[in-house]
Every structure is written in C-alpha cells, then in structure tokens.
Amino acid sequence: MADVEHGGRAGDAFAAGARTAGARLGVLRAGLWAVAALLAARQVAAVLGAPRTDRLTDLETWVGPHGVLHVKGSLYDTDRFTGTPFAGLALKPLTRSAEEALGWGWTFGTLLLVVALGVVAARALPQPVGRRTSLLAAPVAVSLLLVSLPVRNALHLGQSGILPVLLVLLGCFAVRGERACGALVGLAAALQPTVLLFTPLLWCTGRRRAAASTGVTFAALTALAWAAMPEDSAGYWLHHPAGVGLGRAADDLANQSLHGALLRFGLTGPPEIGLFLGLGAVVAVLGLRRAVSYARDGQLLLAVAVTGCVAVAVSPTTWQYQLLWVLLAAVGRVGRKAADRYMWPVAVVLVMTLPGSMLLPNMAALYPLRDNVALIAALAAATLVPFLPRASAHHRTPVPTERAEPVRTRWRRVPLPPLPGRVLTRPNLLLELLLIRVGYSAYQQVRLAATGGTNAGGRATAERHGDRILAVERFLGIDIERGVNRTVSTIGFLRDFFDFYYASFHFLVPLAVLAVLYVRRPADYRWARSALGFATLLALVGFWLYPLAPPRLMPGLGVIDTVHGVQDFSKPDYGTLTALTNQYAAMPSLHFGWSLWCGLVVAVLARRWWVKALGLLHPLFTVSAIVATGNHWVLDAVGGAAVVAAGFGLTHLLQGPRARTPVPPARTGSTPSPVPAAGRTSG
Secondary structure (H helix, E strand, C coil), rough: CCHHHHHHHHHHHHHHHHHHHHHHHHHHHHHHHHHHHHHHHHHHHHCCCCHHEEEEEEEHHHHEEEEEEEECCCCCCCCCCCCCCHHHHHHHHHHCEEEHHHHHHHHHHHHHHHHHHHHHHHCCCCCCCCHHHHHHHHHHHHHHHHHHHHHHHHHHHHCCCHHHHHHHHHHHHHHHCCHHHHHHHHHHHCCCCHHHHHHHHHHCCCCHHHHHHHHHHHHHHHHHHHCHHHHHHHHHHCCCCHHHHCCCCCCCCCCCHHHHCCCCCCCHHHHHHHHHHHHHHHHHHHHHHHHHHHHHCCCCCHHHHHHHHHHHHCCCCCHHHHHHHHHHHHHHHCCCHHHHCCCHHHHHHHHCCCHHHHHCCCCHHHHHHHHHHHHHHHHHHHHHHCCHHHCCCCCCCCCCCEEEECCCCCCCCCEEEEECCCCCCCHHHHHHHHHHHHHHHHHHHHHCCCCCCCHHHHHHHHHHHHHHHHHHHHHHCCHHHHHHHHHCCCCHHHHHHHHHHHHHHHHHHHHHHHHHHHHHHHHHHHHHHHHHHHHCCCCCHHHCCCCCCCHHHHCCCCCCCCCCCCCCCCCCCCHHHHCCCCEEECCCCCCHHHHHHHHHHHHHHCCCCCHHHHHHHHHHHHHHHHHHHHCHHHHHHHHHHHHHHHHHHHHHHHCCCCCCCCCCCCCCCCCCCCHHHHHHHHH
C-alpha cells in the first residue's frame, strides 16, 4: 500500500509538472502569435498610411479614370507590370473594383497568404520534431516572413510574389494525390515560369504523375492566356522572354539573378548571354541534384527551398518580392557543433531582413558582395552549403558546447538566474563578425535618428542641455573644456597628437582587444564582448533621451574643433561622416566608454604589469583627447564610465562572475593536482 501511495503521489507530481509546462508553453505560444499580430498591424499601417503615390505602386497599372481599375490596350504598355500574361488574365476581374477597396483587399489578402505560408512551412519541417518546436514554429515563421524584405516589398508594391511559393508548398505538403500536387505547382509556374524547375525534382523523386500534371497545367494555362491575349503573350514570350526588359532595368540592384549580377559587372551582349546560360546550367544541375538527394533523405522542405534558390539564380529577372525561397533555406542544418548550428539560419534571416548596406561596410572593394548579397545567399544554398543528411550522427545531436562549472558569486545579495554555465569554446567567427557588423549598423542608425539629426528642434534642445551641463560643471569646478582646448590648439604637436588619437584609436583598440581575446582566450572573449554590447545599448538610450551639443557646437563658448576646424553651428561639418552621424549624441561618451572598457579588460586579464599599465593609459589619453578636441564635456566621460560599469554589472547578473584561473601550487616534488574545470575559463 505504501508503494502504491508513493507511486500515486509521484504520478500526480509528474502530471502536475506536465500541466505546468504545458501552460507555460501555451502562454509562450500566445505571446509569439501576439508578436506576429503586432508585426502584421505595423505592416498594414505602413502600407495604407503611406501617400497614395507611394503605396501599391505596381497596381497602378490597373488604375483608370475616377479611381476605378480599367485596362485598355496591352498589359505591358507601362513599365510596372512584369508578370506573365496568365497573371494579367487572372487580375482582369479586379478591373471592376475601386482603387481604395482594392488596396485594402490586396493588403489583407497578402497578409492571409503570409500566415498560410508560415503555417504550411512550419508543418513541413523534417520529422521528427519536438512538441515545443511544432507548437512554436508557426508563429515564429509568420513573424520572420512579416519582417522579411520580400514580404515587405510585396506589400508595398502590391505584388503577388508570395502566391507561387505558397502554391508549391501546398502542392508538396498539403494536398493529397499527385495530380493535385502537379496542378498547384503548374499554376505557380504559370505565374512565375522558373517554378517549372520543380518538374525534374518531382520526376526524380518518384512523383512522375505530379511532374506530368505540372507540365500539362502550365501549358494549358499559358495557352488560355495566349488565346485571350495573343499580342501580350507574344510580347512576353517572344520579345521579352520570361519578362526580360519589363519593369526596371535588368542591371538594377533589385534584380538579384545571375543575369543582373553579370550586367552589373559590366558584361553585355552575346558574351554576357553565353556566360549567363552556362553558369545557369551549372547551377541548375548542381542544385537540382542536391535537392533530389535531400528529398530522398526525408528533408523535402529543404529540397523545395534549394530548388527555389536555383530558380532565383537562373531566372533572367528575380525581383526582391520573389526571394522568399532563400528564407525557406534556413531550415537546413549546418555544422557538427552546437555552437556552429546557428550560423546558417542567422545569416539567412539577416540577409532576408536587412539591406546589404547594413550587412557590409560602405567600402568600394565590398560593393560586389553588398550589391549581390541575396543572390550570393541563393547560390550558396543551391550549390555550396553542406547541409547535414538525416543519417549523420550530428543531425539531431550536435557536438555539445563545452561549459564551465557554475561559479558562486562573491556578491551574495545579487541574485543570479539559473542559466547554463559560461561557454569555454570559441564562438563561430563568421557569425561574430556578422553580428558585430549588424550591431554597429543598428547603433549608427539609432544614434543618427535619436534627435532627428541636425534639424532646428534637435539643435535647440541639444544646446539647452549643453547650457545645463556647463552650469553643473561650473558648480563642481570642473569646467575645463575651453581652457584645455585653447591651450592644446596653440601647441602644434599636442594638437596633432590628440587629433590623431581621437580619430584613429576609437575603433582600432577595441577591435584589437576583441581579436586577441577571441584567438587566445575565448571564454573571456564572451565575457568582455557581452559587457561591451550592454554598455553600447545603454549608451543608445542616453543618446535618445538626452541629446546634447558638444562644446565645439556651443555658440559663444569659444571652443574650437581641432579635428575639423571652426564649425558653422547651423551646418556643422564632421568630415565624410557628417550626413551619417548625429552631431548631438555626446552623452554618454562612447569614445571614453569604449576606451575604459579596453583598459579594464586589459588590466584584468593581462599577466604583466606593464601591459596592465598600457591598458589603463588608453582611457587616460582618450579622455584628454575628447576634451582637448572640443568633442565632449567632462561629464560625458562620467556618463561613459557609468554605462560601462552597468554593462559589466549586467554581464555579471546574467552570466555570473568571470571565473579566475587559480594560482598553481609551488613545486614540492609531488605532482600538482589538476586544475578544476571552472578555473579553465580564462582560456
């Protein structure tokens, strides 16, 4: 009886735990759907709230007199319609709708397509998947689709690029019967001809009736459009093969196909056409072979994504709203280690949600990569990325990440959340570089937008705050900016030294410290990088809440900008970055904050006293430079020190204290005891 009672209590406890976990999962799922709903509402507001001349611009092809849609003559009389004749035929019934009603209907209809696409893609994930993944995948997929550039572009222009992708997924995963599958894929091909590349995928994976049905459906719908609109059909298929020459110029940056890239590289005429056909054939053969192997391996969604990426590359024109295939490729698993598993999906999501200018620096040598980043992602997914087969031992169980044993905090009153121990292994370099670049681009954008740039309102507010800062410094007796600036500006070698130090070491030293830590001490790299990231985020809050004019932009103060010369206060000149920099983001000073972070990290981690001293000299020289050049107040440096201290505090709170390497015991002839795992976190 006791055993029965004990077993019953254990069963009740297990059931209660399961119910609690299920409730938490339900709350999380509801929250994710709420996020998706907010993103959808934001997209609707952005589209319908824009001026009529800036929204649904591609639908203007159908706008006639009095705001009623009407079409006379050819579909291709304007430069806006780039679809197939069958797409035009399908849109003909809309010519009886009013423009305003069409805008609302088209926008909400597109959102419904996005939701359907996310749900179907989530249910098509390669099996088996856990219950948590199956419940959370759909809202996450819908949210990613809503923030992606293809969906935003389709909503803004009023394009139908989402429909072919959804039709293919429905044909492959939702309908029963091969003929129905082929009919849906054939309908998608009638809207986007390169979808015909799915025919060999279906044929080679044993779905031959579906492949035949695809070809028959495509031919029938194209013939129907030809019979209804013979002139438009002849113009599309004969004079503009597959849409070449319709819409924007083929060498436009929005055309992310091999043809567009070759034109941007300066190739034209028969050499370009021959090279395009040759490269397209190679990509098609390699990509379809890979897609067939993944489909036979049970990863049909990945196979569909790879085939779609092939279609993106080999199409003569692939506009931004047709790039959703690349986002689907994020389902592929890459890397044997758990630490590398996030590299590919994060890269795909960033490429599909951010412009190339945020992913890569504005350098002429990187323009070929920046201008073709979506095409490069599609080519990589189709031909290069080594997606793991399901038979691989690392497909479901990657090599685990090595972690240090938890270290008890010395701050007894600071609670630590129950997070895993600190990671000992080196993070993925490409992912780190990509995230650092994206993070810095976001920092630039927020810093610039914090006060609206250098407009009149922002300038007045910033100067008013500058007067208050000056008054506080005078009360404290630390208003030394004008005196130091005037003294340094009259001594040539000092002026040159501080100008060079201010302009050069701000980025160079932090990057050098991060690089050394990454190579030599990966565990400490994660600790230091987290502190720097938190400090920078807190500084952005300061820029947003407290715009502040630096001393060099305070009228009547008499401070000279020694780096860029005497300033015009209505149009300050900050060199080549004037248009990209918020002149009134002085509080807190990240020049000093980043230098203080460098000094503290070097002082804590360096083993030699003179290296520690050099590290601490850097913030000393930096604070002297920012004051001497007129770019910051003394209190700006105090603010920079405050956000750095908060950054280290947040890192301690979320990761625990940095584990220190114990001092090795003195040699007494006996073998010393091994160093415990927690002590190896210093690298």
